[in-house]
Amino acid sequence: MKMVDTLLDLLFPPKCPFCRRVLDAPGMCPECEKTLPWTDEAHSLRELRGGLLCAAPLWYEGPVREAVRRFKFHGGVCAAGPLGELIAQAAAERLSGEFDTVAWVPVSAKRLRKRGYDQSRLLAERACRLWDVEPEALLRKIRDNPAQSSLERAGDRWKNTQGVYEAAGSPAGKRILLIDDVCSTGSTLVSAAGVLFSAGAAGVVCASAAFPRPEEEKRGEKGKE
Template sequence: MSALRGLLDLVFPPACQVCRKSATFPLCAACRGAFRLVRSPVCQKCGKPLRGPSDLIFTCIPCRHRRLRFAVARAAGIYDGTLREAIHALKFKGRRALAAPLGALMAERVAGVRLPAANLVIPVPLHHRRLRERGYNQSELLAAEIASRFGLLVRSDVLVRRQATEAQSGLTLDDRRANVRGAFFAACSIEGQTVLLVDDVLSTGFTASECARALRQAGAAQVVVLTAAIVVLD
């Protein structure tokens, strides 16, 4: 089927990289319009949407009990439906062109909220084995898109994933935390820098937190996390 799909793509140039129905490359207006964007109010720490008046400033219940090492995290949309399909296509189906519209969406999201101004954009790295299998790091593609919009530098050489962690889905919360503990280190000093850490999805926040721990150890003044989507369980 995928060979046939490949052949069809040659004859009929690929259109929307999510639905493959519209002729608009790489993302059609219908798919883009179906994304559930994050709206305020959100948790002031992890960015999870909260119910309540939008002028309230507070954190979600999990954030009151856990210590996440980044300063603040924000996501563009909710990880479900069409946005989930788009991220899946970018990550697992080689549809790299989706990094441009998704990165643009993320850039709009940071532009719309008050966050510490970053000097440096750093993607959450893949383990080198996974990078070899996939051929690219989706978070790096998103980071490049965001950095170019803000005129910032992307550094993919700072953060290193030292172990090929198991997939986080299907694990308990404690196992997830243990799974990523110590998984990252910084290969060089980034003294005094405010880092915009970019990933595709924020779930428990443990991965971003471990990255932030490594970046802080390397001298980062602050770490702000930006993802295309956030997992909301309810």
């Protein structure tokens, strides 16, 4: 290990992204691995609007919700590794054979400058490490719309994602795994997938780190995420 890596480990030791316990190596602690709110086989694959499929390994609650929010809004990039690997596992188990390349739902240029990183790109890059491939930048966000989490009604979230993305790179003919951090109403993924299909993608399936539980999703339709 390089001296700079040793110094960084001493100054910023790896922590479990869920409970914040200091670890010997990056990842999650054994206790969280046992106690996190995992989706079961019946709920780890969800059909979104238009028949779009999305896989997720976790429920968006408790320590998962806190970890994702730290990751997105407070620089908690140590979560990218564990979450990306869990996304890859869920995609392999539930969507195997349905994709031949990986892309992500990008943030806007304005948000990227403010945050300093694109969280979904980090997740896609980490997931792809397990397959020894690189994700492709097949989408570009062209409008800095309000954050989905700031909107309460499902209909408002759907409208908020329209006309936000455009195709980049070469989606035509490809079967794409599209990665985002959380799939709540699915509006963002459906909108982004629609752009890829319009650009000639042969297929799109999706994966994220977490779903809201069904009862939370129903409440979201009435005005809360």
